[in-house]
Every structure is written in structure tokens, then in C-alpha cells.
Amino acid sequence: MVYQLRPKVYAIPTNDWDRRLFDELIPLPEGTSYNAYLIRDEKTALIDTVDPRKEEEFLNTLKNLGLERIDYLISHHAEQDHSGLIPKVLSLYPEAKVVCSEKCQEFLIDLLLVSKERFLVVKDGERISLGEKTLEFISTPWVHWPETIVSYLIEDKILFSCDLFGSHLATTDLFAREGVKLAAKRYYAEIMMPFRTIIKKHLERLAQYPISLICPSHGPIYDKPEFILELYKDWVGDAVKNEVVLIYVSMHHSTRRMVEFFIEELAKQEIQVKPFNLTVTDIGELAMALVDCATIVIASPTVLTGPHPAIVYAVYLANALRPKARFASVIGSYGWGGRMLEYIKNMLSNLSLEILEPVVAKGYPKEKEFSDLKRLADSIYKKHKEIGILKKEQ
Ligand code: FEO
Numbered sequence: 328m329v330y331q332l333r334p335k336v337y338a339i340p341t342n343d344w345d346r347r348l349f350d351e352l353i354p355l356p357e358g359t360s361y362n363a364y365l366i367r368d369e370k371t372a373l374i375d376t377v378d379p380r381k382e383e384e385f386l387n388t389l390k391n392l393g394l395e396r397i398d399y400l401i402s403h404h405a406e407q408d409h410s411g412l413i414p415k416v417l418s419l420y421p422e423a424k425v426v427c428s429e430k431c432q433e434f435l436i437d438l439l440l441v442s443k444e445r446f447l448v449v450k451d452g453e454r455i456s457l458g459e460k461t462l463e464f465i466s467t468p469w470v471h472w473p474e475t476i477v478s479y480l481i482e483d484k485i486l487f488s489c490d491l492f493g494s495h496l497a498t499t500d501l502f503a504r505e506g507v508k509l510a511a512k513r514y515y516a517e518i519m520m521p522f523r524t525i526i527k528k529h530l531e532r533l534a535q536y537p538i539s540l541i542c543p544s545h546g547p548i549y550d551k552p553e554f555i556l557e558l559y560k561d562w563v564g565d566a567v568k569n570e571v572v573l574i575y576v577s578m579h580h581s582t583r584r585m586v587e588f589f590i591e592e593l594a595k596q597e598i599q600v601k602p603f604n605l606t607v608t609d610i611g612e613l614a615m616a617l618v619d620c621a622t623i624v625i626a627s628p629t630v631l632t633g634p635h636p637a638i639v640y641a642v643y644l645a646n647a648l649r650p651k652a653r654f655a656s657v658i659g660s661y662g663w664g665g666r667m668l669e670y671i672k673n674m675l676s677n678l679s680l681e682i683l684e685p686v687v688a689k690g691y692p693k694e695k696e697f698s699d700l701k702r703l704a705d706s707i708y709k710k711h712k713e714i715g716i717l718k719k720e721q
Contacts, residue, residue, distance in 0.1 A: 329365075329388060330501050332540060333483045335460065337365040338548060339388055341381045342497040349408075349495065353517050354611045357510060358497030361408055362544045364487055366480065369458025370398040373423070374478065374487050375544055376412035385412060386419070396420060399447070399455060401462070402427040403489035404475045405434035409544050414439050426455065428466065430474035449476075467491065467529045469522045477533075484539040490518060491529070492555045494546030503547040503554065509615075510546060511555060515562050516614035521649045527563045530556070567621040567651060569716045571707060573602040574613065574645070575626035576635040581660035581691045582628045588697055589624070589658060592704035597718050598711060605637040610644065617650035621716055622707050623680070625671055629661035633670040642674045649677050654710050656683040656703055662690065683707065 330338045340362045347355050361377035363385070371394065377385045397420040402410055405427075413435065417423055424447040425435065432448050435441045449455070451466035461481045468475060470491045478487045494503075494510035503511075519526060533556075541549040541556075549555045571593055577583035586602065593600045601616045617623070625642060627634040634642070655678070657671050668685055675682075683706050686699040711717050 329392065332542070332548070333485070335367050336480065336483060336485065337367070338501065338542065339363040339365060339377075339385070340501070341377045341384055342499075343378065343380060344497045346380070346497075353495070354609050355495050356609065356611070357495065359495040359545055360497050362542065362548075364542055365392070366457055366460060366462075368460045370456075371396060372399040372401055372426075372455075372457055372462065373397050373416065374401045375403055375409040375489065376400075376416055378408040379411035382412055382415065386415065389416075389419075394420075397423040399424055399426045399457075401478055401487070402431055402435065403477060403487065403544070404472060405431050405438055406472060406490075407438070409489060410435060410439060414441060417441065417445055426464075428474050428476050430468075431476070434472070434474050454481075465532070469525045470529065471518050471522055479536055484537050485542055486533065486536065486538050486540070486552070487542045489544045491526070491543065492541050492549065492559065493518075493543040496546040498547055500547050502550045507547055508558065511558060512562070512618060513611045513615050514545065515559070516618050516648065517611055520562075520614070520618060521647060523563045523649065523651065526559070530559060530563065562618055565651060566619070567653060567714070567716060568599070568619045569597075569711050569718055570599045570601060570616070570620040571622045571624055572613070572616045572620045572652075573600055573624045573626060574605065574638065574641050575602065576605045576628065576637045577626075578628045578630075578635070581688055582626050582658070585658050585660070585686070585688060585692050585696065585700060586626050588692070589626075589700045589704060592701050593707065596704055596708040598704075598707060603641075605641055608641075610641070613641065614644070614648060617645060617648060617652065620650070620652055621711055621714065622654040622656075623650070623652050624656050624658060627657070627659040627667055627671065629659065629665040629667045632665045634659075634667045638671070639674070642671055646675050646677045652678065652680060653714065654683055654707065655680040656707075657685040658687065658700065658703070660688045660690065660692070681710070683710070
């Protein structure tokens with residue numbers, strides 16, 4: 328499909344309704360979409376391509392547009408869901424130059440074997456005149472690879488943001504509605520959260536540009552840019568909520584009993600708990616919960632000498648996603664020994680967390696462990712109080 332956004336400016340969104348996994352890692356409960364954009368001025372600029380899974384559909388769309396020539400193929404980001412069809416487009420449009428950052432050039436040569444003479448490398452702030460319209464390139468590294476840039480169409484005040492502000496959502500809605508918030512949060516949590524600090528700086532920079540449309544490369548377009556800009560400000564900000572994310576697995580009910588008891592104790596303190604039993608958890612839901620919780624508690628049985636492997640996976644992800652949580656603890660059980668606690672603590676090295684006294688039971692939990700869990704719930708309450716996030720204080 329092709330939609331006209333402004334005179335000479337078009338969106339080419341391509342839905343991937345059935346895709347359920349991205350990077351063989353990220354669940355896509357609502358599919359995804361890959362958006363390319365086109366500016367047909369005296370010069371023609373194609374902004375990104377789409378995933379090679381959609382080659383036929385995308386190339387047919389270009390053909391049906393009667394495009395005889397592409398002058399500039401803007402590549403914001405070298406990941407293949409946007410760059411994958413660049414070699415194909417270059418072979419069909421021999422005049423086209425790939426416009427990208429120097430780092431992106433390096434990646435496109437390495438990943439897609441694009442030859443060096445096809446590039447026009449641009450620096451931060453550089454502009455290209457297309458005729459009546461002008462594109463300015465803004466360097467925004469680490470959203471979410473090191474080479475990423477965004478571009479700004481000066482006359483129409485349109486920001487083409489590639490992955491930044493994206494959402495994995497297949498939809499026939501061209502423009503974002505209220506419901507996109509969850510998909511955008513999921514996307515932020517899974518893709519952008521590790522780069523929270525640098526994104527905060529990029530947002531400050533982008534605030535200097537008047538923006539009428541934000542055109543991301545996944546999900547709907549924002550015709551009310553403040554909607555997504557405000558959400559991002561909140562997500563990248565330092566404020567946390569009065570929430571405990573409780574990640575757990577239980578094999579023989581000991582850890583489960585501790586988890587159940589602990590949830591009740593936290594609830595008595597009016598702390599919201601989001602429990603995730605890893606045997607049934609959608610990892611994207613867990614990532615979303617990590618965006619603004621104040622505390623993470625990990626509950627694991629001991630398998631051989633360490634945590635349950637599902638816990639290892641989830642803790643690895645939590646550490647890699649770098650949520651802004653302030654406090655953490657571990658609860659769990661063991662039969663005859665092991666180093667479950669030590670493994671988990673060592674795996675959280677990326678996070679600036681204050682670790683609260685863990686509670687580990689030998690076998691089924693007994694009076695002492697229940698009393699220790701009560702104490703842990705109390706100390707979470709005190710910590711949340713100290714940082715001023717208890718409900719009554721909100
Ligand atoms: Fe949508 Fe990082 O690619």
C-alpha cells in the first residue's frame with residue numbers, strides 16, 4: 328500500500344501479519360510492519376527498504392508507482408529488516424546512492440556486500456536538497472545499533488525515525504491510536520531500554536526540531552508526535568513505580584509456596600506485584616514490566632549447583648535490558664547445597680541495584696523463612712517509602 332502524507336511525500340507500510348518472532352528472540356504477538364517512505368521531488372529519495380520476507384510485495388509497489396529513477400536511498404540503520412532489500416533496489420535503480428552514516432556504510436558492506444562506490448556518507452547536520460524539499464540527517468547512535476541516524480524533512484517538519492519510536496504492530500491504521508501505547512512500550516522495553524541514557528540525550532536534541540509527523544519504520548505513524556514523545560520521556564526518565572517484578576520458577580512447590588506467601592506480604596504493604604512464572608511467561612510482557620518497576624525479585628529452585636536454567640535466561644535478559652530498577656533480592660530453595668544465590672547476584676552486574684537480604688529455604692519453607700520473607704517485604708516497603716513512591720505519596 329502507498330499513502331500520501333504530504334505533497335510529494337508517501338508512506339509505504341508493509342504488514343507482516345503472521346510473523347511471531349523477531350531475531351529468533353523477540354515475541355511478536357501482533358505481528359509487525361516495515362515502513363519505507365518515498366519523497367518524489369526533483370530528486371527521488373527512498374527512505375529505507377523492508378524486510379526481505381516482503382521482497383515481492385515491496386518491489387511490486389515500487390514498480391506500480393512507475394518509479395523510473397531513485398536518486399537517494401536513505402539507510403538509517405543497517406539491520407536487515409530495513410536494509411535487506413538495498414542490494415536489490417540498487418540493482419534495479421543503478422543511479423541510486425545509499426545515503427547513510429560512515430558506520431552504516433561499513434555495516435552494509437560487511438552484511439550485504441554493497442560496493443563502496445554506491446555510497447554517499449553523511450555527517451550529523453548535513454542536508455540534501457531534493458528540489459523544493461530538504462532532508463537533514465541527525466546522528467542518533469545506539470538506537471539501537473551504533474550506526475543509526477534519523478532524518479528530518481525540513482519543509483514538512485517530518486521526522487523519519489526508523490526504529491526509534493517504533494512498535495511491532497501489523498495494522499491497517501496509518502496513524503497511531505491510543506491502543507498503540509502497549510505495543511510501543513513493548514518495543515521500547517525489548518529494543519531500546521538498554522540505551523535509555525543515550526536516548527534521553529537524543530530526545531533533548533530532537534526537542535529543538537518542530538515536528539508535525541513522526542514516521543517510524545515499524546508500526547503506525549504519529550500525527551500527534553507529543554503522544555509518543557511524552558511516553559518516551561516517561562520511560563527513559565529516572566522515576567520508578569511502586570512495583571515489584573517477581574520472576575520465578577518452581578519445581579517441587581517449595582519456591583512456589585515462598586512466592587505465594589511473599590506476594591501476599593507485599594500486597595498487605597500496598598506494593599503492586601507483577602509475578603512472572605517463567606514456564607508460561609511471554610518474555611515481552613516481562614520486559615515491559617521491567618521498564619518502570621522499582622524492585623526486581625528473583626525466585627528460583629536449585630538445579631545441580633545453580634539456578635533453574637529458565638531463571639538464568641530471564642536474569643541474563645534483565646541484566647542486558649538494563650532497566651532502571653533500584654532494588655533487588657533473591658528468594659528460593661535448595662535440597663543439599665549449591666551456589667544459586669551467587670550465580671544470580673553475579674549475573675546482575677550491569678544494574679545499579681541495592682541487593683536486599685535474600686531468603687533461601689532448605690527444602691520446603693518453614694517458620695524462619697516465612698518470617699524472613701515478611702522482613703524482606705518490610706524492607707522493600709521501607710525502600711519504596713524512602714524514594715517516595717508509595718501509593719499514598721503519589
Ligand atoms: Fe527494525 Fe533494528 O531493526
